[in-house]
């Protein structure tokens with residue numbers, strides 16, 4: 001290993017000898033006191049209260065430099081206590097050993113140090129010389145700065161922490177980043193944390209975060225990218241948990257100058273999969289690896305174990321995989337819910353579809369809630385009981401569980417749910433999934449219906465026509481078991497579309513994805529974890545289209561009448577149920593003998609000579625008719 005010289009510097013009385021000795025003891029290396037290298041002439045001058053000149057110091061500095069080199073030739077690292085007040089002195093001290101010197105600057109003000117010197121006995125340096133030292137002091141720009149008012153143990157602890165290189169860097173200490181940092185730390189990973197500095201609003205974010213959480217005590221905080229990068233062991237592994245989009249590009253551009261070939265950046269944000277592919281290619285040209293990692297689980301998942309979907313070059317994943325699997329949730333066999341997904345932006349694509357499935361899963365539950373509340377006139381505690389009961393069996397899912405809990409939350413005398421505005425937001429991943437499905441020509445009608453239901457909720461108040469609700473008093477409601485079957489079948493339809501979207505992308509982009517493994521990664525830590533997802537692990541091992549699985553086929557046949565009854569009944573109650581409707585429509589379209597596409601194709605041929613193919617013509621020939 002390369003020898004190092006740790007030079008503890010600062011004005012006389014700052015404590016460099018004490019701290020230097022302690023540091024040498026901890027690092028088990030030799031200690032030298034710079035004062036012992038002064039020629040007699042210098043000592044006499046100082047004792048007489050005469051400040052030293054640059055000429056006086058020249059040979060002294062060279063002697064220290066010589067001692068460091070001698071130690072290195074014996075294979076010894078050293079700690080030196082030396083005032084090294086000026087930049088020009090420091091240049092002499094590091095001659096020919098520039099790369100090996102680490103500066104530790106003990107920083108204090110003239111009053112604090114003056115008091116210390118007054119109380120110091122048996123030292124040749126009178127306290128009157130202190131002022132002249134402060135006058136020539138040029139603070140170093142690249143040293144580990146230490147506040148000397150801290151107690152010695154804290155000073156040593158801080159120095160050692162700053163000297164040790166961190167295993168892993170994390171950027172962005174928002175909701176997700178903070179929890180991920182705690183998760184990494186709990187798993188023994190030594191972290192360097194970085195958050196941007198914005199004067200007045202974002203100051204010392206990393207340091208404050210470390211001070212707030214006990215488990216982050218081994219972490220180092222930075223708001224200077226250079227020092228952050230320097231604090232990391234190479235090849236550096238840096239996890240970004242920042243705002244997706246342009247902000248991520250800008251940040252990468254700022255970070256890259258501090259990195260070396262072979263370093264790895266992991267983007268854990270909800271980035272667009274096309275951006276991930278572009279970033280992989282751009283960074284490859286600088287020799288830097290880039291991994292796009294979909295992360296699901298929200299704040300709690302990030303803290304206790306998220307589901308992680310990384311993609312990029314396999315050799316890059318090899319460098320970071322052990323860290324990602326360490327913090328990931330574990331499936332029921334104890335394996336990490338993190339798996340190398342594939343090349344390019346496939347990880348972010350899979351995460352995007354995850355979110356799309358999530359949109360539809362949420363919407364389906366919301367539609368069942370609407371039916372129970374407004375058609376069946378159930379109160380929230382009854383609805384919660386129904387959801388809790390369903391959540392014990394094959395319908396069990398994280399989203400159903402949290403809905404059972406949230407519907408009975410009260411604020412004062414009201415159900416909180418009744419106080420929440422009927423307006424749903426989104427952050428764009430459902431939109432991307434819908435666009436991707438359109439681009440790939442793959443139906444994802446449940447995702448789209450759920451996304452558009454959110455959009456409709458935001459424009460509702462601008463609706464100009466106010467229709468009377470139909471009279472609903474004589475419409476019979478259907479039984480709970482039928483609602484349950486309808487919901488179960490709609491969920492199957494949603495998962496079928498989601499996995500088919502992934503399958504189409506895999507074929508189109510030549511990703512060679514493992515669908516069963518993706519289902520396994522989604523069995524814990526993520527928002528769409530469910531008992532059904534567990535079942536899909538084995539289904540997807542055999543079939544790419546889950547509608548080809550025997551058990552799913554028999555459920556579909558058995559539950560379709562229930563889904564139809566639910567949809568009809570809900571529509572009679574004027575309820576908006578777009579995702580159940582989309583599920584039913586998908587089944588009608590896929591299983592009906594006759595669809596609508598023949599009319600569409602004839603219309604296309606009529607006005608645009610777009611041609612059509614004929615029933616029973618195996619040649620696939622295209623025909624045109626002069627209509």
Ligand code: NDP
Nearest residue numbers: 172173174175176177202241242243244247269270295298
């Ligand atoms: P927050 O808004 O809580 O945090 C965003 C973080 O990004 C903050 O640290 C913020 O710094 C930083 N940031 C914003 N703009 C910039 C910039 N221009 N340069 C550098 N840093 C910047 O968001 P989340 O923690 O919720 O989300 C972070 C990422 O994770 C996003 O991409 C999000 O889509 C994704 N994600 C979120 C999930 C969730 O459930 N919340 C789940 C999975 C992924 P500052 O504090 O200084 O503003």
